[in-house]
Amino acid sequence: MRLIVKSLHIIAAFFLLFMICGSLTVSAESHYASKEITNWQIKWGNKAGDKGYMVPVSVKEGWLSAGSGGKTTELPDGISSIWTRIKLPEFKYVSPSVYIDTLYALHVKVYVEDRVLFEADRSYIKDNYSLLVPLSSGDNGKNLYIWTETLKDRIGIKDQVIIGEHGVLIKDYIKNGLIDVILGGAFLFVAIVLFVCAFYLNKDYFSIAASLSIVIASTGVLSITYSPFIYTFYSYFGPVSIVFLDLALLSLLPALTYLFEKIFGGGRFGIIRKFRKFQTVYSLFCIVCLVINGLSDNRFVELYYFVSVTIIGFLMILQFILLIACVIIYSLKGNKDAIIFAIGFGTAAFTGVAELVWYYIRQGNYDLFYWKWALVVFILSLIIILGRRLALNHQQVVKYSRELELFNNELQRSEKMEIISELAASVAHEVRNPLQVTRGFLQLLMEKSNGDEQRFLFMALSELDRAANIITDFLTFAKPEFEQVSILNVHDEFKHIESILLPLCHLNGGKMVLDVEEHCWVKGNSSKFKQAFINIIKNSIESLGEEGTIHMSVYAKGDRVYIHVKDNGEGMEPGVLNRLGEPYFSNKSKGTGLGLMVTFRIIEAMNGEVRIISKKGAGTESIIILPLAEAPDDSNSL
Incomplete structure (x- = not known):
C-alpha cells in the first residue's frame, strides 16, 4: 500500500513539474521580443563639476548624436562627465527593464525624466559597469537619462542598449562575467592542490611546482578580480578586488620568469635571470606605491595607475617577446619541454601581446578578454612539462633501483663465490689425498673379493669417483686460470x-x-x-x-x-x-x-x-x- 502511495506521489510530482515547465514555456513564448536601441544623444558635463543632480530634461541645445559600434566617447580636456539621453520606444512588456552590457564610468546615475532609477559611486578605479534597470509600464516613449563621471579617458556606453522583459534580460545580466569567476575558482583550486603536493617533492621540483602554483593562483585571481561580475553584484568588495588584482599581476610576472628560468636555465649572459630580478624589484616598488596610495586615500591614484598599468603593460610585452625568443632557440635545439612550452606560451603571449597592442591603439577603450583562455592553454602546457619532468625522474629512480638491485645481486654472488673459492682452496687438496688412498685399498680388496662383496665394493668406488669429480669442480671453480691458453x-x-x-x-x-x-x-x-x-x-x-x-x-x-x-x-x-x-x-x-x-x-x-x-x-x-x-x-x- 505504501509503495502505491509513494508511486502516486511521484507521478503527481512529475505531473506538477510538467505543468510548471509547460506554463513557463508558454509564458516565455508569450513575451514580446527584446528591442535593441542603437542610437542616443550625449551632452558634456560642465567644467565646474557636474554631479548629476540637475537632469537636463528641458535643455534642447548641446546634444550630440551617438550610438553603438564598439567605440567609446572621448572626453574633451577638462571634462570628466557626460549626460546620455536615450529615447525609449513604445513597448508592451509586463516587467520592462533596460540592459546595458558595458558602461564605462566610476559614478553613475540613471533617470527616467527626473525620476531616479539607479545610482552608484565607486571610490576605486574599476570603470566597467553592467546595468539592468527596471522600468514601469508608464515609461513608454519617455527619455532615459544616464549621468556618468570618470577619471579615465573612456566614458559612456560601449555598445548597444537593450529593452525587454526583466525575466529574459536578467539571464544575460547574471551571466556577464560569471564564467570568469568559475574559471578563476578552478585555477585557485588547482593551485592549492599543486602547492600542497609540492611539499612531497624534492628540492629541485619543489621550486618548479611552487612557482607554477603561484602562476596558476595569480591567473585565477586575475580572472576573478578582472571580471565585471564581482563589481556588479558585490560592489562592496571592489576596493579589495582591485588590490588583489594588482597583487596577482605583480606576482604573476616574476613568478612566470622564475619558472622559465628553473626549467630552461638563466639564458645566454644570464639575461633571463637579470630580467627576473628586475621584475621582482619593480613589483616590490609597485606594491610600495599601492600601499602609499591606499594610505593617502587615493591621492596618488593617477601616478599609481601609470606605474602599475601603463608601464607594466610594456614590461609584459617585453617579457613575452624575450621568453618567446628563448623558447624558439631552445625548440630549434630539439628540447621537447621547450616545444611544449612554445605551444602554450606562444598561444598566451601572442594573444596577450595582440590584446595589449590593441588596448593601446584604442587608448584604453578595450576590455582584455581572450587572455584568460589563452592562459588556460599555457597553464596546461606547464602542467604537462612538470608531469613529464616527474615521469622522467620516476623512470630514472626506477632505473637506478634496478641497477642497484643488480649490483647487490652481483655483490652477493661475488661474496658467495669468494667463500666457495676459499673453502675449495683450503679443503679440496686435503680431501682428495685420503680419497685416493681409500680408493686404492678398495681396488685391492675388490680384486680378492667375489659375489656380493665385489658388488658392494664397486658401488663404494663409484661413490668415491663421484666425490672426486665434485672436488675437481671445486678446484676448477677455485682456480679457473688456464694452464695452457x-x-x-x-x-x-x-x-x-x-x-x-x-x-x-x-x-x-x-x-x-x-x-x-x-x-x-x-x-x-x-x-x-x-x-x-x-x-x-x-x-x-x-x-x-x-x-x-x-x-x-x-x-x-x-x-x-x-x-x-x-x-x-x-x-x-x-x-x-x-x-x-x-x-x-x-x-x-x-x-x-x-x-x-x-x-x-x-x-x-x-x-x-x-x-x-x-x-x-x-x-x-x-x-x-x-x-x-x-x-x-x-x-x-x-
Whole structure:
C-alpha cells in the first residue's frame, strides 16, 4: 500500500513539474521580443563639476548624436562627465527593464525624466559597469537619462542598449562575467592542490611546482578580480578586488620568469635571470606605491595607475617577446619541454601581446578578454612539462633501483663465490689425498673379493669417483686460470663436443642441430672450454621431452663471438632462472649446482658473458658472448 502511495506521489510530482515547465514555456513564448536601441544623444558635463543632480530634461541645445559600434566617447580636456539621453520606444512588456552590457564610468546615475532609477559611486578605479534597470509600464516613449563621471579617458556606453522583459534580460545580466569567476575558482583550486603536493617533492621540483602554483593562483585571481561580475553584484568588495588584482599581476610576472628560468636555465649572459630580478624589484616598488596610495586615500591614484598599468603593460610585452625568443632557440635545439612550452606560451603571449597592442591603439577603450583562455592553454602546457619532468625522474629512480638491485645481486654472488673459492682452496687438496688412498685399498680388496662383496665394493668406488669429480669442480671453480691458453677454433671444438654428447642426446630421445661458422676464433683452454659447454648442453639434454631438439649456432659479429644453445625442453620459472649459478642450488634431484657455477666461472675467466632466457614449458636458450680472437697464421687450433 505504501509503495502505491509513494508511486502516486511521484507521478503527481512529475505531473506538477510538467505543468510548471509547460506554463513557463508558454509564458516565455508569450513575451514580446527584446528591442535593441542603437542610437542616443550625449551632452558634456560642465567644467565646474557636474554631479548629476540637475537632469537636463528641458535643455534642447548641446546634444550630440551617438550610438553603438564598439567605440567609446572621448572626453574633451577638462571634462570628466557626460549626460546620455536615450529615447525609449513604445513597448508592451509586463516587467520592462533596460540592459546595458558595458558602461564605462566610476559614478553613475540613471533617470527616467527626473525620476531616479539607479545610482552608484565607486571610490576605486574599476570603470566597467553592467546595468539592468527596471522600468514601469508608464515609461513608454519617455527619455532615459544616464549621468556618468570618470577619471579615465573612456566614458559612456560601449555598445548597444537593450529593452525587454526583466525575466529574459536578467539571464544575460547574471551571466556577464560569471564564467570568469568559475574559471578563476578552478585555477585557485588547482593551485592549492599543486602547492600542497609540492611539499612531497624534492628540492629541485619543489621550486618548479611552487612557482607554477603561484602562476596558476595569480591567473585565477586575475580572472576573478578582472571580471565585471564581482563589481556588479558585490560592489562592496571592489576596493579589495582591485588590490588583489594588482597583487596577482605583480606576482604573476616574476613568478612566470622564475619558472622559465628553473626549467630552461638563466639564458645566454644570464639575461633571463637579470630580467627576473628586475621584475621582482619593480613589483616590490609597485606594491610600495599601492600601499602609499591606499594610505593617502587615493591621492596618488593617477601616478599609481601609470606605474602599475601603463608601464607594466610594456614590461609584459617585453617579457613575452624575450621568453618567446628563448623558447624558439631552445625548440630549434630539439628540447621537447621547450616545444611544449612554445605551444602554450606562444598561444598566451601572442594573444596577450595582440590584446595589449590593441588596448593601446584604442587608448584604453578595450576590455582584455581572450587572455584568460589563452592562459588556460599555457597553464596546461606547464602542467604537462612538470608531469613529464616527474615521469622522467620516476623512470630514472626506477632505473637506478634496478641497477642497484643488480649490483647487490652481483655483490652477493661475488661474496658467495669468494667463500666457495676459499673453502675449495683450503679443503679440496686435503680431501682428495685420503680419497685416493681409500680408493686404492678398495681396488685391492675388490680384486680378492667375489659375489656380493665385489658388488658392494664397486658401488663404494663409484661413490668415491663421484666425490672426486665434485672436488675437481671445486678446484676448477677455485682456480679457473688456464694452464695452457691457445687460439681455439669454435667450429672444431663444437664438432668434438657434438661427438661426445650425441649418444646421450639420442638416448634421451632428442636430436642435435649444429650451425657453426668455420672462422670463429676465441682465446682459452680447450679442455675448460669443452667442460663449460658440455655442462650447458648436458643440462639441455636432460630437460628434453619426447622429440626434443637442441640447436647450437655460432657466429661472429663485430669483435664478439655469439654462441647460442637453444632447446625446446621443459624450461624454467623466473624464480629458478634468477638463482642459476648459485652454490648448491640445482633444479635436479641429485644436483649440486656446481656444474653451472663452474661454467660461469670459466666463461668469466675468458672475459665472456652468459645470458640465459627461459620460459616454463617453452624451452631455454643460453647465449654466451666471448671476445673474438685473431686467427693464427696456420689457421689451426693449437
